[in-house]
Amino acid sequence: xxxxxxxxxxxxxxxxxxxxxxxxxxxxxxxxxxxxxxxxxxxxxxxxxxxxxxxxxxxxxxxxxxxxxxxxxxxxxxxxxxxxxxxxxxxxxxxxxxxxxxxxxxxxxxxxxxxxxxxxxxxxxxxxxxxxxxxxxxxxxxxxxxxxxxxxxxxxxxxxxxxxxxxxxxxxxxxxxxxxxxxxxxxxxxxxxxxxxxxxxxxxxxxxxxxxxxxxxxxxxxxxxxxxxxxxxxxxxxxxxxxxxxxxxxxxxxxxxxx
Numbered sequence: 001x002x003x004x005x006x007x008x009x010x011x012x013x014x015x016x017x018x019x020x021x022x023x024x025x026x027x028x029x030x031x032x033x034x035x036x037x038x039x040x041x042x043x044x045x046x047x048x049x050x051x052x053x054x055x056x057x058x059x060x061x062x063x064x065x066x067x068x069x070x071x072x073x074x075x076x077x078x079x080x081x082x083x084x085x086x087x088x089x090x091x092x093x094x095x096x097x098x099x100x101x102x103x104x105x106x107x108x109x110x111x112x113x114x115x116x117x118x119x120x121x122x123x124x125x126x127x128x129x130x131x132x133x134x135x136x137x138x139x140x141x142x143x144x145x146x147x148x149x150x151x152x153x154x155x156x157x158x159x160x161x162x163x164x165x166x167x168x169x170x171x172x173x174x175x176x177x178x179x180x181x182x183x184x185x186x187x188x189x190x191x192x193x194x195x196x197x198x199x200x201x202x203x204x205x206x207x208x209x210x211x212x213x214x215x216x217x218x219x220x221x222x223x224x225x226x227x228x229x230x231x232x233x234x235x236x237x238x239x240x241x242x243x244x245x246x247x248x249x250x251x252x253x254x255x256x257x258x259x
Contacts, residue, residue: 043066043075043079044066044079044083046061046062046065046066046079046082047062049062049082049083049087051090051091051094052091052094055091055094056093056098056103057090057093057094057128058090059086059087060132060135060136062082063136064138064139066078066082068139069138069139069140069243072140073138073225074227074228076227077223077225077226077227077228081131081224085131085221086127086128086131089123089124089126089127089131089199090124090128092120093121093124093127093128096118096120096125097125107129107132108203110125111125111126111201111203111204112203112204112205112206114207115207116206122199122200122207123198124199126199126201126204129203130217130219131219133217134217134219136245136248137216137217137244137248137249138243138244138245139243139245139247140243141243141244141245141246143242145246146161146246146250147246149189149250149254150249150253153185153189153190153253154191157190165241167193168183168216168218169181169237169238171193171194171195172218172220172237173233173234174195175195175196175197176197177197177198178197178198178221179195179196179198179200179221180195180196180218180219180220181194181195181218182194182196182202182214182216182217183214183215183217183249184213184214184215185212185215185252185256185257186213187212187257187258187259188257189253189256189257201214202214213252213255213256214252215253215256216244216249216252220233220236224236
């Protein structure tokens with residue numbers, strides 16, 4: 001019995017000694033801290049964004065730098081939106097129409113003829129056209145509102161510019177998931193607001209488009225605003241009116257009434 005007791009004491013002492021040595025080893029081991037990953041804040045040049053070689057449709061020239069719409073639309077979102085998402089639509093559209101009769105059509109003709117069965121063309125032609133228009137309609141306006149014939153038409157068809165903004169934002173807010181809101185003009189100058197899902201647009205007559213000319217649109221895909229606004233689409237839409245290029249909208253309105 002004494003031998004067993006002595007053995008147990010010896011074993012316990014050995015374990016404690018081993019534990020102490022382990023702690024000493026832990027104390028002297030130098031573990032390097034992970035280095036912080038460097039994050040580049042340098043913006044690219046929109047003029048460097050090119051479609052893949054041999055494509056029918058090119059990227060439009062973005063008429064401003066990525067940071068030109070700050071603080072309402074942040075530069076990083078603009079860069080990703082233009083150089084990744086829009087470029088992706090352009091390249092996939094070119095791939096989808098390669099060696100088909102559509103390679104010889106204008107983008108408007110493609111949109112008017114596309115149907116639901118051709119998802120590749122429907123989605124990417126819509127994405128290409130919608131963004132081409134969207135970029136042209138953006139410019140920090142310093143609180144400017146429309147003037148002249150466009151303002152007269154807005155007052156006539158919506159009651160006031162404030163009422164128009166409310167109805168336009170409401171259409172964009174109620175678009176479930178991804179999509180667009182549009183201000184349309186027919187040849188008589190009558191204005192209407194519509195919304196479309198995904199990358200559809202009102203020129204797609206086979207998909208329910210009513211005709212007319214788009215003169216203003218807003219992108220409510222999350223990639224258009226999520227880096228800055230997260231899930232606050234309402235805030236994004238309120239600030240959208242700070243970057244509407246009303247001169248361009250008025251130009252498109254005039255052109256629409258000449259058709």
